[in-house]
Amino acid sequence: MQAQLRSLQAHAAVQCQVAPKARLAPLVAALLVASLASVSMASAQTCDRSGCGFLTAQCGGTPTHPVPQALWGNLQPADSDPVPAERDGTSFHDVDPTTGTYFTAPIFADIAATNTGFLYVAHVQRFQVWDPHTDPTKPMKVGELDIVQFPTQPSGENGKTPINSVAVPPDTDTIAAVGVDFKSGIGIISLTPDRTKPRLVYQGHGPSTSSPPCMK
DSSP states (O other): OOHHHHHHHHHHHHHHHHHHHHHHHHHHHHHHHHHHHHHHHHHHHOOSSSSOOOOGGGOOOSSSSOOOOGTTTTOOOOSSSOOOOGGOOOOOTTTTTOOOOOSSOOOOOEEEOTTSSSSEEEEEEEEEEESSSSSSOOEEEEEEEEEESSSSSOGGGGGOOOOEEEEEEEEOOOEEEEETTOOOOEEEEEEEEEEOOOEEEEESSSSOSOOOOOOO
């Protein structure tokens, strides 16, 4: 009986050592097949990523998709797949008027989450307020302030993408700062008494501001 028990234990030990390696072989084969398939698919298309240009849908240019699960970490995106068109600027082509203009296309430069859960967004042409409370997969735009309401604003080519960043204090959502390029400085925006109607209360024009200072 003891001899049979020792034999079973030895057999189990061998299985514990061999089984992972045995399972590893088909896994490696599957990964190799997947890798070769992806290489084959990529080689079937010509996608120029060497410089500035417009990527077609076949080259992954549009529509955009949520962040892959492998990159989530501690944060999981709530977006549907693909990302809704009202928040996807990847189809914009500045020489194709059918895709919109810099003023109308959903081109976003920065975002800041407030202590109340509202999202303050820097569109390249406006400051926006989005509300994700009802449905995080479909946040609603509830307020905005256009660059044309700033006393000093860039013009010509510089006026295409002036607003580039947004910052909010950690303990309140009643005020925000936006950074504006091309010597248009910083804009201070008040969200009181109604965050759906943001108001510009100060603009420090002169320097270009790629990032507002940390707000306290």
